[in-house]
Amino acid sequence: MNTLEQLMEEFGFTDDEISYALDKAKGIILGFAMEYRARQVLESMNFINVKSVDLPTHDIEAEKDGRRYFIEVKATKKSPTKEYSAYKIAMIAKLGGTHLTLLMTPKPTLYLTEDILSEPKRILLKFFRLIFAEDLVDLKDFLDNDKNRKIVTSYEKVISSYLDKIPNENLLDIVKSVF
Template sequence: MNTLQVLKEQYGFTEEELEYAINRARGIIMGFAMEYRARMVLESMNFVNIRSVDLPTHDLEAERDGNKYFVEVKASKRSPTKEYSAYKLAMIARLNGTHLTLLMTPRPSLLLTEEILSEPKRILLNFFKLALNNKLEDLRRFMEDEKNKKIVMFYDKVVQAYLHDTPLRTESLY
């Protein structure tokens, strides 16, 4: 007996009610199916200890060759990092491991997230990595580049929000 038949018999749902529920849950069902597929893809690439997480920065965590990876699964045809906000980049910079993007369509491909970011987003991510890891000398050199400085200053509110609780003060960077 399939799931729909069970729901009809046990709960007395009509075809119309079940059709409504399926239409409403289609995106959720597809998301879980894609997550399962992504786990299988990672296993085929020799990742181990794969676990699902529900975090703003990634969908799966996995290990390979003793390294930890944070994997964002993308199934849409749009740019995979287009909706990455400055806040998300700051959160990614805090992760203790490598952030990857697993593109599921048209066929699975695993990419280093940093390599597929637009140049401004890549610069901002690098800024946060240096700042949040207190690499002050590297950060000073990074900020000497006018392009880097201009981009970081554009995101000043996010920078202030993420650096307020660190010994680093943004006034000294600009």
């Protein structure tokens, strides 16, 4: 007996009630079905320890060749990273591994997330990675570039929300000097 038949029998739902529920839950069902398919796709690409997670930065965690990967699954025909906010970019920068985006349509394609980000978001990602790596020298060099500095200053609100998470006083001074 399939799940729908089981629900209809157990709770006495009519075809109309089930149809209504399915219509309302279509997006949720699509999301879970794509996640299931994505896990199979990753396993066919020789990823191991593939597991679903429910985190703001990614849907799946997996390993390959001794490296840890965080994978966001997208089933959209629009830009797959359009909805990646500056806050999400900062969270991605904190992850202890490589962030990938698995675009499921029209056919499954795996991308290194930073390769498909817009240039401002790519610069913001690099900025946060330098901060979280506590790389004073490279951060200073990075911010000496006028283009990078200008883009970083346009994200003042999100950067300000992370100031209390910067453990190194010298690093904090460099970041504050941007504003």
